[in-house]
Amino acid sequence: MSTQRFPLPDVGEGLTEAEIVEWKVAVGDTVAVNDVIVEIETAKSLVELPSPFAGTVVALLAEEGTTVDVGTAIIEVGSADASAPDPAPGAPADEAASVGSTNGAGSGSVLVGYGTGDAAAGSRRRRRRTEAPEGPAPTTPPVPAPAPAATPAPAPAKSPGIAKPMMSVPAAADTAGAAPTGTTPAGRIRVLAKPPVRKLAKDLGVDLASVQPTGPGGIVTREDVVARAEAAEPKTLATYPDDDQPWLASGSVTNDGRETRVPVKSVRKRTAEAMVTSAFTAPHVTVFRTVDVTRTMKLVEKLKADRDFADVRVTPLLIAAKAALLAIKRHPEINASWDDEAREIVYKHYVNLGIAAATPRGLVVPNVKDAHRHELLPLARALGELTATARAGRTSPADMSGGTFTITNVGVFGIDTGTPILNPGEAAILAFGAIRQQPWVHKGKIKPRWVTQLALSFDHRLVDGELGSRFLSDVARVLEDPAHGLVWG
Amino acid sequence: MNPDAPQSAAAVEDLVQLVAPDGSRTDGPRAAAYRDRVAHIGTDELRAMYRDMVLTRRFDDESTALQRQGELGLYPQGRGQEAAQVGSAYALRPQDFVFPSYREHGVMQVRGVDAVDRLRIYRGTEHGGWDPADHNVQLNTLVLGSQTLHATGYALGVQRDGLVGTGDPQRDTAVVTYFGDGASSQGDVNEALVFAAVNNAPVVFFCQNNQWAISEPTSRQTRWPLYRRGEGFGIPGVRVDGNDVLASYAVMTEALERAYAGDGPTFVEAYTYRMGAHTTSDDPTRYRELAEEEEWALRDPIDRLAALLHAEGRWDDVWAADVEAQADAMAERLRAEVRAIEDPSPASMFDHVYAAGHAQVTVERDWFERYESETAGTTTEAAR
Numbered sequence: 038m039s040t041q042r043f044p045l046p047d048v049g050e051g052l053t054e055a056e057i058v059e060w061k062v063a064v065g066d067t068v069a070v071n072d073v074i075v076e077i078e079t080a081k082s083l084v085e086l087p088s089p090f091a092g093t094v095v096a097l098l099a100e101e102g103t104t105v106d107v108g109t110a111i112i113e114v115g116s117a118d119a120s121a122p123d124p125a126p127g128a129p130a131d132e133a134a135s136v137g138s139t140n141g142a143g144s145g146s147v148l149v150g151y152g153t154g155d156a157a158a159g160s161r162r163r164r165r166r167t168e169a170p171e172g173p174a175p176t177t178p179p180v181p182a183p184a185p186a187a188t189p190a191p192a193p194a195k196s197p198g199i200a201k202p203m204m205s206v207p208a209a210a211d212t213a214g215a216a217p218t219g220t221t222p223a224g225r226i227r228v229l230a231k232p233p234v235r236k237l238a239k240d241l242g243v244d245l246a247s248v249q250p251t252g253p254g255g256i257v258t259r260e261d262v263v264a265r266a267e268a269a270e271p272k273t274l275a276t277y278p279d280d281d282q283p284w285l286a287s288g289s290v291t292n293d294g295r296e297t298r299v300p301v302k303s304v305r306k307r308t309a310e311a312m313v314t315s316a317f318t319a320p321h322v323t324v325f326r327t328v329d330v331t332r333t334m335k336l337v338e339k340l341k342a343d344r345d346f347a348d349v350r351v352t353p354l355l356i357a358a359k360a361a362l363l364a365i366k367r368h369p370e371i372n373a374s375w376d377d378e379a380r381e382i383v384y385k386h387y388v389n390l391g392i393a394a395a396t397p398r399g400l401v402v403p404n405v406k407d408a409h410r411h412e413l414l415p416l417a418r419a420l421g422e423l424t425a426t427a428r429a430g431r432t433s434p435a436d437m438s439g440g441t442f443t444i445t446n447v448g449v450f451g452i453d454t455g456t457p458i459l460n461p462g463e464a465a466i467l468a469f470g471a472i473r474q475q476p477w478v479h480k481g482k483i484k485p486r487w488v489t490q491l492a493l494s495f496d497h498r499l500v501d502g503e504l505g506s507r508f509l510s511d512v513a514r515v516l517e518d519p520a521h522g523l524v525w526g
Numbered sequence: 527m528n529p530d531a532p533q534s535a536a537a538v539e540d541l542v543q544l545v546a547p548d549g550s551r552t553d554g555p556r557a558a559a560y561r562d563r564v565a566h567i568g569t570d571e572l573r574a575m576y577r578d579m580v581l582t583r584r585f586d587d588e589s590t591a592l593q594r595q596g597e598l599g600l601y602p603q604g605r606g607q608e609a610a611q612v613g614s615a616y617a618l619r620p621q622d623f624v625f626p627s628y629r630e631h632g633v634m635q636v637r638g639v640d641a642v643d644r645l646r647i648y649r650g651t652e653h654g655g656w657d658p659a660d661h662n663v664q665l666n667t668l669v670l671g672s673q674t675l676h677a678t679g680y681a682l683g684v685q686r687d688g689l690v691g692t693g694d695p696q697r698d699t700a701v702v703t704y705f706g707d708g709a710s711s712q713g714d715v716n717e718a719l720v721f722a723a724v725n726n727a728p729v730v731f732f733c734q735n736n737q738w739a740i741s742e743p744t745s746r747q748t749r750w751p752l753y754r755r756g757e758g759f760g761i762p763g764v765r766v767d768g769n770d771v772l773a774s775y776a777v778m779t780e781a782l783e784r785a786y787a788g789d790g791p792t793f794v795e796a797y798t799y800r801m802g803a804h805t806t807s808d809d810p811t812r813y814r815e816l817a818e819e820e821e822w823a824l825r826d827p828i829d830r831l832a833a834l835l836h837a838e839g840r841w842d843d844v845w846a847a848d849v850e851a852q853a854d855a856m857a858e859r860l861r862a863e864v865r866a867i868e869d870p871s872p873a874s875m876f877d878h879v880y881a882a883g884h885a886q887v888t889v890e891r892d893w894f895e896r897y898e899s900e901t902a903g904t905t906t907e908a909a910r
Contacts, residue, residue, distance in 0.1 A: 089597075
């Protein structure tokens with residue numbers, strides 16, 4: 038028997054798919070040209086499709102409730118004159134030919150949009166959906182809408198009144214997927230959304246009922262749907278670790294191509310957690326001090342020329358670290374932490390001196406263990422190793438844990454100062470700013486001097502303003518006159 | 527009750543109606559003023575109008591089905607507006623020129639534009655579909671309302687050609703532009719009214735008020751009856767029952783006479799109803815109520831003319847069956863021929879850029895044809 042297939046047309050302007058709402062015919066029914074065979078719902082409207090053929094329905098190729106791409110064959114009709122077995126091939130072929138594509142693959146008769154190609158090969162957006170079978174039809178018996186009594190049954194064709202559930206979300210099966218939609222079978226709330234948003238939701242496989250609306254009057258917006266889809270959709274890789282944009286690694290480009298979303302992992306994640314924990318548990322206070330470090334610079338020059346220091350890097354930071362250690366020695370209460378659970382303040386008799394380091398993997402704060410025991414040379418060596426290890430990305434978790442006090446050297450970026458956030462578990466953090474030659478009143482005259490700014494943030498739960506201020510003054514004092522270290526050393 | 531819903535036709539003021547929905551001739555002062563204009567319309571003429579209305583509706587139904595079957599990209603249904611279109615078109619002389627929008631299938635039917643040609647644009651194979659000079663019908667204008675300016679300009683040309691006010695029915699020429707209630711809000715339409723009025727252009731503005739500008743009711747288009755829109759421009763207006771083919775004819779003859787005589791434009795509001803969707807992309811159930819559609823179904827223009835023919839003993843079953851057979855044949859021809867319309871050759875896009883030859887177009891066409899022949903078989907395959 039010669040048969041013809043009817044590919045789903047684009048009944049709007051540029052629609053790409055439609056949902057099969059209700060079949061009006063069953064296998065074995067006789068249809069005439071223009072008899073209504075099926076009701077479909079597009080992004081724009083409910084539409085009845087008239088048969089382009091006369092004959093007997095051989096197979097329905099798409100089930101009710103499924104979404105079918107334009108161009109996919111949805112029904113197979115046997116020629117009117119051929120209810121009996123095959124007539125000689127060729128006889129009724131003229132009619133078949135006149136309808137253009139009858140085999141479902143690549144329709145020529147769909148006029149608007151994108152041609153239709155082979156529906157199964159369509160490479161459009163991923164989504165959960167039942168594909169209409171292609172190729173030899175597995176003569177599935179038509180499913181006569183076994184709608185559970187509770188769901189809003191497809192309205193009868195001839196009642197286009199306002200009561201019609203135009204908004205109906207396809208009864209569970211199709212888009213349910215990730216979202217727990219099965220819980221509201223009877224009193225399903227009408228989801229408010231504009232047709233393009235509904236279309237988008239369908240494209241993305243998002244059940245509108247699962248979307249949290251944020252629009253005026255509880256309307257679901259485009260952004261809501263996209264947000265919901267992003268929560269559920271697997272992501273495509275946007276870049277690779279060796280790209281020139283390493284921060285995009287393992288991220289995925291948003292649907293509009295204007296943003297990349299990168300999962301928060303490893304260093305970034307730890308940094309974020311640490312900063313949030315710190316910022317929202319420890320009340321921060323920051324105090325500042327501008328200081329003439331010309332003598333420190335001279336000391337640095339001297340030490341650089343010193344043979345003992347030949348194999349280490351001598352920097353102003355080294356002196357600042359030593360100054361901080363000396364200040365901690367004079368104000369040991371600042372080298373402490375707040376134990377909220379035990380309701381205790383833990384004073385530490387050792388100093389694990391943390392240095393904030395910018396590395397390719399992000400911010401890392403390793404610390405020099407027992408820094409208070411180091412003389413200047415071993416301290417310089419320890420700092421050198423610590424930064425080298427961090428830059429190489431080999432800082433171990435142990436290196437980063439147990440810090441008691443931190444210095445962040447924002448000066449290397451040319452920054453004067455900042456208000457640093459405490460490393461969690463510590464009571465103070467020192468920001469060391471850029472050192473510049475500036476006009477400075479020195480011995481009653483204005484002279485060019487090396488000047489920098491110091492900032493100290495501290496946890497006001499256990500460090501009062503007086504302690505923090507005295508501590509910072511002492512750090513400044515040593516930097517101003519390193520010889521003073523002898524006095525306190 | 528939806529306050530925006532169109533008012534029932536019974537309550538419409540100043541409506542010229544010659545045939546009531548039950549097929550009886552209407553009495554009253556408004557009818558009396560126009561009754562003489564249809565006195566000469568006999569059985570043959572009424573039957574011809576009926577035939578054209580039936581064929582128009584069948585064309586509408588078949589085109590809609592073809593769109594639903596994927597054979598047309600889009601189709602704007604004219605269902606319900608057959609009387610306004612057929613009646614007004616019957617009043618035209620051959621030399622008159624029509625500037626339609628895109629829903630004037632009944633006007634096309636009367637003017638003799640081939641049914642298949644009318645669908646070429648909706649199949650997306652041509653920008654037009656016919657030669658406007660063949661039937662004095664301009665191509666469909668899908669840009670809302672701009673055809674009113676074209677019509678006004680053409681009418682000014684007619685005027686300057688001296689084809690107005692000669693008193694010679696073979697020479698005096700009028701221009702008609704069809705548009706809708708929605709288009710009446712367009713700037714183009716208002717500009718056309720200004721130019722037509724001040725220049726006394728021989729043009730008839732035939733506004734089919736089908737109550738809905740897609741989903742916007744007429745009440746959202748105007749706070750003032752549309753037929754009085756012309757007053758401020760200095761254009762006389764009249765409101766006719768657009769579901770009454772005889773009244774539409776009568777009102778149109780009056781407007782045309784004014785144009786022929788050099789007395790300037792007329793604004794006709796044909797009060798009717800779009801029984802179908804705005805286009806095949808539209809779903810009217812989303813914005814209007816079933817009760818409203820049912821009320822207007824009682825005033826179906828074809829039923830009304832059939833009722834008149836029955837009431838006056840002008841109906842004949844054999845003739846009516848023949849009309850149906852003609853409609854069936856036309857539908858069958860449409861199905862076969864529309865599906866067989868082939869894509870035009872890409873080079874044909876150069877054909878109508880200028881009326882006569884043009885050097886630059888020739889160069890571009892030659893280049894394009896060479897390009898096409900060199901890349902034949904590659905780009906097209908890749909495109910598929």
